[in-house]
Amino acid sequence: xxxxxxxxxxxxxxGLYEKVGxxxxxxxxxxxxxxxxxxxxxxxxxxxESKKKNRESNEFYKALILYAFIGLFFGLMLIFxxxxxxxxxxxxxxxxxxxxxxxxxxxxxVILDVRDKNILATKGVSSKTINAAKITHICIYIIxxxxxxxxxxxxxxxxxxxxxxLIFLIEIILIDIFMIIITALSYLLVLKIFDGEKLKDxxxxxxxxxxxxxxxxxxxxxxxxQFIDVGNITYTEKIWHILIPPIWFAAPLSMxxxxxxxxYKIIMTVLAVLIPIxxxxxxxKLTPTFEKYLQKLNNNNEKSNEKSKTLLRIGKIICxxxxxxxxxxxxxxxINSEREFKLKVYPNMALGIIFPFIFMTIGLQGEGISDIRxxxxxxxxxxxxxxxxxxxxxxxxxxxYSERYNGAWIxxxxxxxxxxxIYKGVxxxxxxxxxxxxxxxxxxxxxxxxxxxxIKHIIVAxxxxxxxxxxxxxxxxxxxxxxxxxxxxxxxxxxxVSFMISFMFILIGIGIHFATSFFSIxxxxxxxxLLVLDILLWxxxxxxxxxKLRE
Numbered sequence: 001x002x003x004x005x006x007x008x009x010x011x012x013x014x015g016l017y018e019k020v021g022x023x024x025x026x027x028x029x030x031x032x033x034x035x036x037x038x039x040x041x042x043x044x045x046x047x048x049e050s051k052k053k054n055r056e057s058n059e060f061y062k063a064l065i066l067y068a069f070i071g072l073f074f075g076l077m078l079i080f081x082x083x084x085x086x087x088x089x090x091x092x093x094x095x096x097x098x099x100x101x102x103x104x105x106x107x108x109x110v111i112l113d114v115r116d117k118n119i120l121a122t123k124g125v126s127s128k129t130i131n132a133a134k135i136t137h138i139c140i141y142i143i144x145x146x147x148x149x150x151x152x153x154x155x156x157x158x159x160x161x162x163x164x165x166l167i168f169l170i171e172i173i174l175i176d177i178f179m180i181i182i183t184a185l186s187y188l189l190v191l192k193i194f195d196g197e198k199l200k201d202x203x204x205x206x207x208x209x210x211x212x213x214x215x216x217x218x219x220x221x222x223x224x225x226q227f228i229d230v231g232n233i234t235y236t237e238k239i240w241h242i243l244i245p246p247i248w249f250a251a252p253l254s255m256x257x258x259x260x261x262x263x264y265k266i267i268m269t270v271l272a273v274l275i276p277i278x279x280x281x282x283x284x285k286l287t288p289t290f291e292k293y294l295q296k297l298n299n300n301n302e303k304s305n306e307k308s309k310t311l312l313r314i315g316k317i318i319c320x321x322x323x324x325x326x327x328x329x330x331x332x333x334x335i336n337s338e339r340e341f342k343l344k345v346y347p348n349m350a351l352g353i354i355f356p357f358i359f360m361t362i363g364l365q366g367e368g369i370s371d372i373r374x375x376x377x378x379x380x381x382x383x384x385x386x387x388x389x390x391x392x393x394x395x396x397x398x399x400x401y402s403e404r405y406n407g408a409w410i411x412x413x414x415x416x417x418x419x420x421x422i423y424k425g426v427x428x429x430x431x432x433x434x435x436x437x438x439x440x441x442x443x444x445x446x447x448x449x450x451x452x453x454x455i456k457h458i459i460v461a462x463x464x465x466x467x468x469x470x471x472x473x474x475x476x477x478x479x480x481x482x483x484x485x486x487x488x489x490x491x492x493x494x495x496x497v498s499f500m501i502s503f504m505f506i507l508i509g510i511g512i513h514f515a516t517s518f519f520s521i522x523x524x525x526x527x528x529x530l531l532v533l534d535i536l537l538w539x540x541x542x543x544x545x546x547x548k549l550r551e
Contacts, residue, residue, distance in 0.1 A: 004035050006140055022132045026125055030133040035140070067148035070098065075152035084257050085235040088250035091153070092175065096246060098149055100179045103142075117291075142176050164256050171249045171272065178245070178276040181283045188286060191293035237264045248272035308336060311432055318428055323421040331399070331429030331481065338403050340486055345398050345434065352391030353438050356446075359384035373449065380514055382446055382454045385461050386506045388439060389468050393498035395434055396472050399426055400479045401486045408483035420542035426481040427473065431466075439465070456523055457513070463530035464509040470537035471505060472498045478544055 007028060010017075014024050077091050120130055150172050157168045241247050241264065251268035255261050283290075311332055319325035335341060360381045416422065443458045476498055516522030 004032065007032055007035070010136070017132060020132075021126065021128045023126060023129045027129050027133050027136075030120070030125075030130070031136055034133065034137045064144055064148045067098070067102070067145060068151070071149040071152050074098075074149065075156050078153055078156045083235050084254045084259055085247070085250050088253050089244075089247045092171075092249045093246035095149060095153075095172075096175055096179060099142075099145065099176065100183065102145060103179060103183055138180065142180065146172060146176055160253075160257060164253060167252055167256055171252070174272060174276040175249065177280055181276070181279040184283055184290070185279065185286075188283075188290050188293065191290070237262060239264070242267060242271065245272075245275075248275070308332060311429075314432055315428075318432075319425060321421050321424075323416055323418070324425040324428075327422050327425030327481070328429045329425075331426045332433055334402055334404070334482055335429070335433050340403050341398060341401065344401070344486070345395055348391045348394040349434060349438060352388050353442060355387040355390060356384045356442055359387050377450055380517065382450050382457050383461075383510050383513055385442060385446060385458060386464065386510050386513075388442060389465050389502055389506050390499075392435070392465070392469050393472055393495065393502050395430055396469070396476060396498065397495055399430060399481050400484045402482035402484070403486070405483055405485050408480055411480045411483065419544050419546065422481060423473075423542050423544065427469070431469070435465070435469070456527070457517070460513060460523055460527040460530065461509070463527055463534055464505070464513070466534045467530055467537065468502050468505045468509075470534065470541050472501055474537070474541045475501060 010031075011028075017024050017027060074091060074094055077087065077094070080087070117127070117130060154165065154169060154172070157165045248268040248271045251265040252272065255265055255269070312329060315325050315328045315332075319328045335345075360376070411422070439462060443455075443462075446454055446458060512526060513523070516526040
């Protein structure tokens with residue numbers, strides 16, 4: 001295994017580890033193995049990138065370079081002179097969003113991993129050594145991640161003075177602690193209540209929920225401030241600001257920079273220090289309970305639910321061909337049961353759901369809720385529902401993958417006369433499981449916001465969504481569904497092309513929809529054209545020969 005510089009640095013503290021009862025030689029080997037696996041594990045940001053032939057390529061360091069690039073933009077936020085409460089609240093909300101989402105998407109396996117104890121503890125390795133390796137691993141990851149995201153910002157903060165820099169540094173450390181503990185305590189709550197596969201599903205939803213929460217917070221932060229004019233931004237204190245964590249961390253920096261000391265800022269400063277520490281103490285106290293509940297991850301009780309039964313009944317109606325229905329059912333089964341698939345697809349689904357509402361809020365005017373709703377009703381902001389289609393490329397690409405990809409031999413030995421039946425069944429399964437349900441939820445909310453008159457626009461947008469799905473499917477290289485391993489497949493070109501096509505069709509769709517909405521019959525003509533195109537594409541897109549299939 002590779003000799004890591006960070007481990008050589010830790011060698012200087014060997015005596016400290018040994019004093020607390022850690023077998024340092026074993027600890028070193030465990031940590032070396034963990035860091036080696038980090039380098040091989042593909043980060044979420046590189047999900048669609050092919051695995052390089054060079055085995056020495058370190059995926060973790062590649063991800064850090066991208067995070068450092070993002071950190072550069074975060075640092076640029078601090079260059080402009082403006083009200084520090086506004087500036088730093090926006091900055092900390094961005095940093096918290098990035099740290100939390102990166103941690104839960106790419107590093108949850110460290111918190112949830114039970115293999116260490118299952119394998120090493122049975123070989124005589126002490127729990128102190130195992131836990132020391134786990135904690136040190138987390139600390140190394142977070143230090144690297146924080147330096148990548150906030151390193152440039154820390155350098156820029158020197159312009160405010162050494163005191164400002166030190167407080168900024170301490171706050172970044174507290175934010176790291178806070179984000180880790182929030183993730184761990186959320187998992188503890190889920191682990192306490194649920195077992196087996198249900199537990200694993202709930203962990204996925206917790207990950208998605210946390211991501212959505214932080215995205216929403218990031219959108220809320222700029223809207224809680226009042227703009228006096230273009231050149232001046234002012235901050236007006238409200239008691240409910242005490243509930244917004246990014247503002248806690250902005251308060252002490254605002255006071256140090258000379259923007260005034262107030263009771264609210266003092267309270268928020270205290271919260272910025274106390275809440276992460278209290279959360280850490282609570283986690284340390286609950287660690288034995290957490291370790292016990294982690295064993296539930298070994299349970300693999302899979303049970304059918306009513307939603308699955310409903311979708312199976314729908315399959316009998318929409319899939320007349322038996323082979324098509326079989327692959328429709330197969331797609332539902334894999335989507336329902338495979339955690340890896342859910343972790344790749346569901347976060348993108350969550351973003352697809354909230355994007356229409358984020359874009360809807362751009363340019364909103366009005367003082368109260370009634371004024372805002374009236375401005376929405378009289379606007380074309382319902383067209384933001386088209387942004388939901390941005391999730392389609394990810395779904396179509398991920399339909400190639402499965403944890404059980406070795407079962408793909410069935411495609412060659414099964415008596416399947418038409419390959420089109422395979423793809424029709426899988427695409428229908430994806431539509432009814434992954435695309436239509438969230439679209440219905442968005443539609444119901446849009447109807448409540450814009451009034452029932454928007455229904456015809458929602459239907460037309462859905463027809464355009466189907467068109468985008470079929471076009472994306474047609475241009476992508478053809479691979480048997482669920483026949484590829486999640487890592488190691490080259491799909492970068494497909495991902496870029498698919499996204500660009502989706503984006504282009506979304507813009508074209510919005511443009512045509514916007515233009516036709518000014519004519520009473522225009523939207524109906526546009527809808528009819530889309531329906532015809534959908535039917536034609538459905539008939540021709542699945543004419544696939546085995547020669548077109550890519551290994």
